[in-house]
Amino acid sequence: MGLFDKLAAWLGLKKEVNVLCLGLDNSGKTTIINRLKPSNAQVQDIVPTIGFSIEKFKTSSLSFTVFDMSGQGRYRNLWEHYYKEGQAIIFVIDSADKLRMVVAKEELDTLLNHPDIKHRRIPILFFANKMDVRDALSSVKVSQLLCLENIKDKPWHICATDALKGEGLQEGVDWLQDQIKTMRT
Amino acid sequence: MSSVDSSTDGGRWLDAHYDPVAGLYTFSSCVDLADLSGDGESRLVVGDLGSGSSGMKLKVYRGTALMSESTLLDLPAGLVAFFMDLHEPRIPAVAVASGPCIYVYKNLRPYFKFTLPSLEVNTLEQDVWQQVREGQIDPLTLKEMLEGIRKKADVPLSVRSLRFLSLEPDDMDEFVQLHKQQPIRRQTVITCIGTLKKSTADEDGVSCLVIGTESSDVFILDPEAFIILSKMRLPAAPTMMDVTGQFDVEFRITVACRNGNIYILRRESDKPKYCIELSSHPVGLVRVGKNVTVGCTDESLQGFTQKGKRLWKTVLAAPITTMAAMDLPTRGFQAVLVGLANCEVQLYRDKNLLSTIKTPDVVTSICFGRYGREDGTLIMTTKGGGLMVKILKRTATFDDRDSAPGPPLAQSVRLNVPKKTKLYVDQTLRERENGLAMHRAFQMDLSRLRLAAAKAYVKALESSLTPMSSSLTEPLKMNAVVQGLGPSFKLTLNVQNTAACRPVMNLAISFLYDESLYRMRNSYLRIPLLVPGLIYPFETFVECTSDKGISDIIKVFILHEGKSCPLLTAHINMPVSEGLMLN
Ligand SMILES: Nc1nc2c(ncn2[C@@H]2O[C@H](COP(=O)(O)OP(=O)(O)OP(=O)(O)O)[C@@H](O)[C@H]2O)c(=O)[nH]1
Ligand SMILES: [Mg+2]
Numbered sequence: 001m002g003l004f005d006k007l008a009a010w011l012g013l014k015k016e017v018n019v020l021c022l023g024l025d026n027s028g029k030t031t032i033i034n035r036l037k038p039s040n041a042q043v044q045d046i047v048p049t050i051g052f053s054i055e056k057f058k059t060s061s062l063s064f065t066v067f068d069m070s071g072q073g074r075y076r077n078l079w080e081h082y083y084k085e086g087q088a089i090i091f092v093i094d095s096a097d098k099l100r101m102v103v104a105k106e107e108l109d110t111l112l113n114h115p116d117i118k119h120r121r122i123p124i125l126f127f128a129n130k131m132d133v134r135d136a137l138s139s140v141k142v143s144q145l146l147c148l149e150n151i152k153d154k155p156w157h158i159c160a161t162d163a164l165k166g167e168g169l170q171e172g173v174d175w176l177q178d179q180i181k182t183m184r185t
Numbered sequence: 186m187s188s189v190d191s192s193t194d195g196g197r198w199l200d201a202h203y204d205p206v207a208g209l210y211t212f213s214s215c216v217d218l219a220d221l222s223g224d225g226e227s228r229l230v231v232g233d234l235g236s237g238s239s240g241m242k243l244k245v246y247r248g249t250a251l252m253s254e255s256t257l258l259d260l261p262a263g264l265v266a267f268f269m270d271l272h273e274p275r276i277p278a279v280a281v282a283s284g285p286c287i288y289v290y291k292n293l294r295p296y297f298k299f300t301l302p303s304l305e306v307n308t309l310e311q312d313v314w315q316q317v318r319e320g321q322i323d324p325l326t327l328k329e330m331l332e333g334i335r336k337k338a339d340v341p342l343s344v345r346s347l348r349f350l351s352l353e354p355d356d357m358d359e360f361v362q363l364h365k366q367q368p369i370r371r372q373t374v375i376t377c378i379g380t381l382k383k384s385t386a387d388e389d390g391v392s393c394l395v396i397g398t399e400s401s402d403v404f405i406l407d408p409e410a411f412i413i414l415s416k417m418r419l420p421a422a423p424t425m426m427d428v429t430g431q432f433d434v435e436f437r438i439t440v441a442c443r444n445g446n447i448y449i450l451r452r453e454s455d456k457p458k459y460c461i462e463l464s465s466h467p468v469g470l471v472r473v474g475k476n477v478t479v480g481c482t483d484e485s486l487q488g489f490t491q492k493g494k495r496l497w498k499t500v501l502a503a504p505i506t507t508m509a510a511m512d513l514p515t516r517g518f519q520a521v522l523v524g525l526a527n528c529e530v531q532l533y534r535d536k537n538l539l540s541t542i543k544t545p546d547v548v549t550s551i552c553f554g555r556y557g558r559e560d561g562t563l564i565m566t567t568k569g570g571g572l573m574v575k576i577l578k579r580t581a582t583f584d585d586r587d588s589a590p591g592p593p594l595a596q597s598v599r600l601n602v603p604k605k606t607k608l609y610v611d612q613t614l615r616e617r618e619n620g621l622a623m624h625r626a627f628q629m630d631l632s633r634l635r636l637a638a639a640k641a642y643v644k645a646l647e648s649s650l651t652p653m654s655s656s657l658t659e660p661l662k663m664n665a666v667v668q669g670l671g672p673s674f675k676l677t678l679n680v681q682n683t684a685a686c687r688p689v690m691n692l693a694i695s696f697l698y699d700e701s702l703y704r705m706r707n708s709y710l711r712i713p714l715l716v717p718g719l720i721y722p723f724e725t726f727v728e729c730t731s732d733k734g735i736s737d738i739i740k741v742f743i744l745h746e747g748k749s750c751p752l753l754t755a756h757i758n759m760p761v762s763e764g765l766m767l768n
Pocket of ligand 2: 029030031047048049068069070071
C-alpha cells in the first residue's frame with residue numbers, strides 16, 4: 001500500500017472504483033450486491049432488476065460504485081453503454097442453469113470482444129453462483145464451459161458462491177481489491 | 186450480426202443441449218411448453234409414444250434434465266397445456282388425448298378423465314344381439330344377419346360385431362358366449378386436440394379444449410365442467426388443427442382432414458365455412474398471423490388466406506416430417522419451421538427460406554417457445570429418440586430477402602433511352618395502321634419460302650442428289666475428302682453399305698467436271714462387292730489445269746450398272762489450287 005493510500009485510509013477517504021455487475025437474468029447479481037452492502041442497508045426482498053440500478057459498498061481500502069445491470073434479454077443491449085466507465089467487471093453465472101450456459105458464454109464473448117473492453121487490462125471476477133443448488137455445476141466446470149482459460153490479456157478469477165448465505169463472496173471481493181490496487185500503483 | 190446465407194443457420198442458434206439417447210419418441214402434436222410450477226421457468230411436457238405398443242409416458246423436462254415421468258395407459262394422440270380455472274398461482278393443467286379419453290393432469294397429478302360420448306348404435310344390430318342373448322339364433326345365422334346389416338346400414342356396426350365377423354367359425358361360439366351379455370357400444374377416438382381461449386385473449390386466460398374425432402366431429406369442451414359446449418361436423422376425419430380466437434367472441438378452427446381437404450369452421454355455423462382442396466395430402470398445418478401454411482406429401486409448402494385462397498406455393502428438397510410455428514412476439518417475428526426427411530430443419534417466412542438447420546438425425550417433432558427463462562428456444566426430438574435444444578441468439582436477425590427466382594435487380598434500373606425520332610414515330614404509326622397487311626405479307630413470304638424449300642428437297646430426293654441413298658436394295662452412304670494444296674489433289678471417297686446384312690454389287694463411280702479446269706486420271710471407277718457396315722475408301726487423283734486461281738465443283742455419282750439414274754450424288758467443292766500460284 002502506497003503512502004497516499006495509507007493516508008487516505010487513515011483519513012477515511014477511499015478511492016472510488018466503478019464496477020459493472022453483469023450476467024444473465026436470475027443469476028443472482030442483485031442478491032450478491034445486496035449481500036456486499038453494509039447489513040443496515042440490505043433489502044429483504046429482491047425483484048428482477050429493470051434497466052439497471054446503482055449501488056455502493058466499501059471494502060477496507062476501496063469504495064465501490066456498482067452498476068447492477070438487468071440481465072433480461074431486452075435490457076442486455078444497455079450493458080455496452082457502461083463499458084467505458086467500468087474499471088472492473090463482476091460476471092455472475094447461475095451454475096444451476098446448465099441449459100443457458102451457452103447463452104452466458106455468448107454474452108461473455110460479446111463483452112470480451114467489445115472495442116471498449118477488448119484492449120483493456122480490466123479485471124474480471126466470475127461468481128459461479130447458486131452452488132448450494134443440488135446438481136449445480138462446480139466452478140471448475142463453469143470455467144471450462146465458458147472457456148475462461150482463453151482469457152489471456154486480462155486478470156480473472158472465479159469463485160463458487162452462495163449468495164443467499166453469502167458464502168464465497170468475500171474471497172472474490174478481496175481478489176478484486178488486490179487487482180485494482182496493483183493496477184493503480 | 187447480419188445473416189449470412191439461407192442454406193445454413195448462419196450462426197444464429199446456440200447449441201444448448203443435445204442428448205441423442207434421450208429415449209423420446211414423439212410428434213409435434215404431443216409436445217408443449219408451459220410454466221408448470223408458476224416460478225417463471227417453462228417446462229417441456231412430452232407425450233412419449235414409447236415403442237408404439239408399450240412404454241407410453243408423460244414426461245416433463247426442466248432445463249437439461251428429466252424432472253418427472255408417469256405412465257400413460259394408451260398412445261397419446263395429442264397434448265396441450267391450458268389454463269382450466271382462475272386459481273392463483275396461475276399454473277396450467279396438461280391435457281393428454283388418447284383413445285376416446287382426455288386425461289387432465291394438474292400439478293402433474295391425474296386430476297380428471299373425460300370420455301367422449303358413445304356413438305349411436307345400429308338398432309337392427311342391437312335387435313340381432315338381443316335375439317342371440319335370448320338364444321333364438323345360432324352364431325352362423327348371426328353372422329349372416331350381421332353381414333346383411335353391414336352391407337346396407339347407414340349406421341356402421343360396432344367394433345364387437347366387426348370382430349365377430351372376422352372370426353373363424355370355430356371361435357364364434359366362444360366369442361358369443363363371452364360378449365353376448367354386455368350391451369353394444371360404439372366408441373370413437375380422438376385424432377387431434379387444441380385449445381381455444383374462452384372469453385379473453387390474455388396469455389393466461391381460461392381455455393376450452395377443442396377435439397377432433399375419428400367420427401368426423403369437432404367438439405369444444407368447457408374447461409371447468411367438461412361439458413360439450415359446441416359440436417361441429419366435418420366431411421371427413423380430422424388429422425390436424427389450428428384454433429384461434431375466443432369461444433365467446435369469434436373463433437376460427439382450421440382443420441386438415443383425411444380426405445386431403447382443409448376446412449375452416451367459424452363460430453356461427455356447425456358446418457365448414459370454407460374448404461381448401463389440396464392436390465396432395467396435408468402433413469403439417471401452421472397458422473402465421475391470419476394465414477395458414479400447409480405442408481403436403483408432394484414435398485410442397487403452400488400458403489392460404491383465412492378464406493382458403495392460395496397465396497403461394499414452394500417446392501421443398503425432401504419430404505416433410507413435421508412442422509411448427511416460430512413465434513417471437515417480443516421481436517414481432519413469425520415464421521414456420523419445417524422438419525425434412527433429409528436431416529434439415531428449414532425456416533420459412535411465407536415462401537422465402539430464411540435459414541436451414543442441419544440436424545444429426547431426422548427430426549420428428551418441433552416446438553418453439555419459452556423454455557426455462559429463454560424466449561427463443563427451439564426444441565426438437567429425433568427419429569432415434571434424441572432431444573435437441575437450441576437457443577436463438579439475442580443478436581440474430583433474419584433477412585426478408587425474396588429467395589424465389591424473379592426479375593434480377595438490374596431490371597429495375599432505368600436505362601438511358603434516347604429520344605424518339607420522327608422516323609421512329611412515323612414507322613410506328615405505319616406499323617400500327619398496316620399491321621394486318623404486314624402480317625399477311627410476311628405469312629405469304631414465309632409460306633413461299635417453305636414451299637421452295639420443300640420443292641428443292643423433293644427434287645434432290647428424286648434425282649438422288651444427296652450423298653445418302655435410302656433405296657431399299659442399295660442403301661448407301663458416302664463422304665468425300667480432298668487432300669493436297671494443288672495443282673494435284675487426292676480425292677478419297679468413303680463408301681459404306683448401310684444395309685443390315687445384304688451386300689451390294691455391280692456399282693460404279695463416275696465423275697463429272699469441267700474439263701477445261703481439271704484433269705482426272707480415270708473418271709470412272711468400278712466398285713467391288715460392298716460388305717454391309719464396312720467403309721471402303723476409293724482414291725483418285727485430280728489435276729488442276731488452270732492457273733487463274735479459280736475452283737469449281739466436281740460431281741460424284743454412284744451408279745448401278747445398266748441404269749442411267751444415279752443412286753446418289755455428291756458435290757465436292759474443290760479448293761483453289763495454291764501450288765500453281767506459287768510457281
Ligand atoms: N439457491 C440460490 N438462489 C439464489 C442465489 N443467488 C440468488 N438466488 C435467487 O435467484 C433469484 C434471482 O436473483 P436476482 O439477484 O434477482 O438475480 P439478478 O441476476 O439480479 O436478475 P436480473 O436483475 O433479472 O438480471 C432470486 O430468487 C434469488 O433469491 C444462490 O446463491 N442460491
Ligand atoms: Mg437484478
